[in-house]
Amino acid sequence: MASGIAHWSxxxxxxxxxxxxxxxxxxxxxxxxxxxxxxxxxxxxGALFVWLMARSYLRAREMHAWPEVECVILSSHIxxxxxxxxxxxxYRVNVQFGYEWQGEPRxxxxxxxxxxxxxxKRNLADKRAAEYPPGKTTTCRVHPQQADFAVLKPDSLAPGxxxxxxxxxxxxxxxxxxxxxxxxxxxxxx
Numbered sequence: 001m002a003s004g005i006a007h008w009s010x011x012x013x014x015x016x017x018x019x020x021x022x023x024x025x026x027x028x029x030x031x032x033x034x035x036x037x038x039x040x041x042x043x044x045x046g047a048l049f050v051w052l053m054a055r056s057y058l059r060a061r062e063m064h065a066w067p068e069v070e071c072v073i074l075s076s077h078i079x080x081x082x083x084x085x086x087x088x089x090x091y092r093v094n095v096q097f098g099y100e101w102q103g104e105p106r107x108x109x110x111x112x113x114x115x116x117x118x119x120x121k122r123n124l125a126d127k128r129a130a131e132y133p134p135g136k137t138t139t140c141r142v143h144p145q146q147a148d149f150a151v152l153k154p155d156s157l158a159p160g161x162x163x164x165x166x167x168x169x170x171x172x173x174x175x176x177x178x179x180x181x182x183x184x185x186x187x188x189x190x
Contacts, residue, residue: 032180039176046169057160063113064154066141071099071150073136074107078125081118090118091125095132099140101147108140108150 079094093116096109110116111128119125132138132152143149 035180036177039173039178039180041173042176043170043173046166046171046173049166050163050170053159053163053166056155057157057163059113060155060157060159063141063151064157066143066154068139068141069099069101069150071097071108071138071140071152073097073132073134073138076129076132076134078122078129088120089122090120091122092116092118093125093128093132095129095152097132097138097140097150097152099142099150101142101150104147106148106150108148108152110149110151112151112153113155 074096076093076095078091080089080091082089093111094109095111095116096107098105098107100106111132138152140150140152141154
């Protein structure tokens with residue numbers, strides 16, 4: 001029993017192992033390159049979304065700079081379609097408006113830059129149609145180089161406010177790749 005206590009007290013008074021001894025073994029060369037590949041792929045996907053969001057934001061900012069003119073809703077009705085018997089019925093507002101550009105009367109039919117979006121929700125289409133009843137006076141934005149191109153609603157600037165999120169993937173992916181390469185350099189020097 002005394003030898004057991006002596007062994008226990010010796011184990012308790014011995015120095016703890018060094019941090020280097022507790023560290024995981026260095027990753028293999030293949031593992032490091034795998035991490036570099038994952039990091040670069042993550043950064044590239046993030047960069048793609050940064051580019052797409054920046055492009056959307058710049059286009060919306062350009063649209064907000066288009067001249068705003070008064071227009072009158074000439075007609076507004078709901079159009080419906082069915083792709084095939086298994087598809088739900090889809091609806092969209094078909095709106096036509098008149099405006100004057102540099103003294104010349106013109107007509108437009110675009111709610112947004114991409115036209116008039118389809119939806120499977122009838123109540124959403126009804127709501128959009130109620131926003132633009134015939135005879136209503138509102139404003140539209142006219143493309144300065146193409147006077148026949150006008151929209152009732154410019155694109156949202158929201159992508160510019162959200163671009164930070166995919167930027168995190170770019171930074172994180174590059175950080176992962178650089179760190180994996182840094183570990184490769186430090187283990188090869190030993």
